[in-house]
Amino acid sequence: MLSDLFRRGRARLFGGGSGVDVSVASTPFSAYNFLTTLCVDPGDRPSLMLDVGAQQGQFARVFARNGYDVIAFEASPVNFDDLTERVRTTPNITPVHLAVSDEDASGVKFYFSTEYIGINSLKRNSTHLSETSYALVDTVRLATHLGDDAARVEVIKTDIEGADLLALRGFDFESHHPAFVLSEYGGRSAAFGYDIDDMVEHMRRFGYEAWATSYDSGTGKPYAKSTGDQAPVELRFFGDVDAIDEPNWGDVLFFRPESRSRLVRHAELFDFGSAALAVGR
Numbered sequence: 504m505l506s507d508l509f510r511r512g513r514a515r516l517f518g519g520g521s522g523v524d525v526s527v528a529s530t531p532f533s534a535y536n537f538l539t540t541l542c543v544d545p546g547d548r549p550s551l552m553l554d555v556g557a558q559q560g561q562f563a564r565v566f567a568r569n570g571y572d573v574i575a576f577e578a579s580p581v582n583f584d585d586l587t588e589r590v591r592t593t594p595n596i597t598p599v600h601l602a603v604s605d606e607d608a609s610g611v612k613f614y615f616s617t618e619y620i621g622i623n624s625l626k627r628n629s630t631h632l633s634e635t636s637y638a639l640v641d642t643v644r645l646a647t648h649l650g651d652d653a654a655r656v657e658v659i660k661t662d663i664e665g666a667d668l669l670a671l672r673g674f675d676f677e678s679h680h681p682a683f684v685l686s687e688y689g690g691r692s693a694a695f696g697y698d699i700d701d702m703v704e705h706m707r708r709f710g711y712e713a714w715a716t717s718y719d720s721g722t723g724k725p726y727a728k729s730t731g732d733q734a735p736v737e738l739r740f741f742g743d744v745d746a747i748d749e750p751n752w753g754d755v756l757f758f759r760p761e762s763r764s765r766l767v768r769h770a771e772l773f774d775f776g777s778a779a780l781a782v783g784r
């Protein structure tokens with residue numbers, strides 16, 4: 504299904520088709536679907552995608568299939584072993600067993616959960632994390648790890664359970680301007696001393712605009728220990744971040760102003776159900 508969506512979405516965006524493809528337009532919106540179908544052609548020179556908090560490589564594998572070179576950062580020892588196994592036949596994905604932060608350091612505590620693979624963090628900012636469940640990891644700034652390769656970065660995705668702004672602070676946005684940066688936000692960032700407004704302000708300093716998703720997660724349903732599945736959440740908003748009344752949690756998409764009209768057209772391909780879609784042209 505996703506491969507068909509890539510082809511149809513690309514035809515719609517780049518003039519290969521007319522009108523809205525019904526099957527694309529009925530695809531439920533998610534940050535994953537939006538970004539992976541937006542970035543389908545890195546051009547003649549393979550661009551670099553950074554998957555920060557890669558887990559099992561869900562984003563990394565799609566971008567690799569789309570022609571990008573991918574560096575997939577994963578700090579959890581368990582997740583990294585799984586990631587390495589899943590991408591071992593994909594030569595344009597490079598797994599890196601490091602935690603991304605705003606400083607280069609060794610022997611840093613990285614807390615992990617036995618309940619769910621996706622809530623590990625450099626801070627104990629979840630009830631699923633305990634003082635005794637941790638590994639010692641090395642942290643790295645993206646600028647340090649990338650060196651000259653930073654000039655090739657076209658897309659950055661971060662999902663590192665509250666430490667996302669730290670990862671962004673470690674990239675040299677003064678010198679390099681990736682087209683798209685997708686980062687998670689939410690209450691767990693309080694343990695790191697920032698909130699969504701700080702993320703947006705940081706990126707605006709470098710000329711980026713911000714759109715955001717906002718989700719209602721008040722179902723009260725627990726994670727499923729055996730499968731790692733989350734309770735369903737309801738999308739409440741997608742669009743200009745300044746229009747969110749009460750940010751809960753979700754993802755922030757940072758982009759250069761010249762990409763806005765392209766993003767509006769791409770957003771129109773998706774089904775938002777009863778959620779609000781508030782984007783200015």
